[in-house]
Amino acid sequence: MTAENRGLARIGVLVPYTNTNLEPDLMRMRVPGTTLHAQRMGGYDVDEIPGSDQMAGLGASDISHDLRMIAGVRPDIVLYGCTSATLSHGPTFDTKLAKSIIDTCQAKCVTAAGALVAALQALGVRRIGFSSPYLGEINQQAVRFLESKGIGTLRCADIGRALGNYGQGELTPAEIHDLALRADHAQAEAIVLSCTDMRSVEVVEMIEEALDKPVVTSNQAMMFCVMRALGLPRHSTLPGRLFECL
Structure with a gap:
């Protein structure tokens, strides 16, 4: 060994x-x-x-x-x-x-x-599509946070249903892939998938291939x-x- x-x-x-x-x-x-x-x-x-x-x-x-x-x-x-x-x-x-x-x-x-901000700045991105497993105010707070750093959100997509603490982690990579596509906008330079309990890392390259733009996850x-x-x-x-x- x-x-x-x-x-x-x-x-x-x-x-x-x-x-x-x-x-x-x-x-x-x-x-x-x-x-x-x-x-x-x-x-x-x-x-x-x-x-x-x-x-x-x-x-x-x-x-x-x-x-x-x-x-x-x-x-x-x-x-x-x-x-x-x-x-x-x-x-x-x-x-x-x-x-x-x-x-x-x-x-x-x-x-x-x-880290989301630092990653977007490293990519030179100013306009994004944003998505997360949350509903309502948290997403708006995220949009304002990013806006304060000079990053505008052109489209915000959520999962469409209220998820419990375990539900976020149980989303499948296929569901997250679909969520990312719904967050896309023609003028968005990148897609953000925000949440440390989503299985986003597994589908980053698949989403990038589909959209031909960078994907940034938490x-x-x-x-x-x-x-x-x-x-x-x-x-x-x-x-x-x-x-x-x-």
Whole structure:
């Protein structure tokens, strides 16, 4: 048996406790030699439909215990793995949260919401089609968040039905592919699939082939930002045009 090099980088991940897809996606994309270390976060009611108020509550919840736990692995970078939790509060909140994580963990930080912006900026994209598994106000908050960063949304598509916390993660790649196509607009330069619990990473290249434009997902954007922040090398299992920007 050949020993694996595990010394390239340690990636800490803060993940909502019902999320079942963030960690598999990151494992799928991780650079060989890096390791992933997850701490699950509470702060919301699993039995409620995850609307704007619930996601805002998650973003504002006390994560000091979670930060102490993840700091124990001495990570090089920490990911805050919920897009809507900070989209619902706005850019200033997102920046402050990242600074709190940096100060506590003595590590770099990437938030899911901030990663979407960074990825779109790296691609030079100013106009997008946006989609998520949420209904109503969260999507409008996301549109305003991106608009504050100079990114306009030309079309916003939702899944068309209220999903519980587990329902988001149970969407099939085929359903997500259809959702992305419905978010497209002739003048959109890219498609955004927002949510760390959607199985979007698996269909990025299929959507890009169908639409001939870049696709940016929450989990893919976070891995892109990790690789850029740590200077990690590209490899063969990175999905989509975004990684050509490294």
